[in-house]
Amino acid sequence: MAETAPPPQPVHDDVPPDTDAPPPSARPSWTRREPLWRHLVGERLRQLRHERGETLDRTARRAGISPQYLSEIERGVKEPSSEMIAAIAGALDITLVDLVSAVADRLATVQGTWGQPTCRAAFALAA
Numbered sequence: 001m002a003e004t005a006p007p008p009q010p011v012h013d014d015v016p017p018d019t020d021a022p023p024p025s026a027r028p029s030w031t032r033r034e035p036l037w038r039h040l041v042g043e044r045l046r047q048l049r050h051e052r053g054e055t056l057d058r059t060a061r062r063a064g065i066s067p068q069y070l071s072e073i074e075r076g077v078k079e080p081s082s083e084m085i086a087a088i089a090g091a092l093d094i095t096l097v098d099l100v101s102a103v104a105d106r107l108a109t110v111q112g113t114w115g116q117p118t119c120r121a122a123f124a125l126a127a
Helices: 037-051 056-063 067-074 082-091 096-113 120-126
Strands: none
Touching: 037 067, 037 082, 037 096, 056 067, 056 082, 067 082, 082 096
């Protein structure tokens, strides 16, 4: 009878195999994950809201959405439409261009740490 090989084990790229694993900066690039656009947009929206001293309720009401949905956007759980992003930006008294530029700058900074060439204009246009 032919021997069968054991089933392959799942690969968890974001979890080091042991505690002696090298720090994230020393790991091969395939083990690190790029941030998603929605995470950076949410991060920036939350930062703007905190800078203005506004609550989720107040900002959400001004944007015409529920506080829970705004919270999910800020945490990067939801992928908001461009109309929704524009509404939230308006509620925070920032233009969509300024918001997208700030997120593109942040993404370019993060991308630069990955050792990849960056082009700010390309990130802004991709949004």
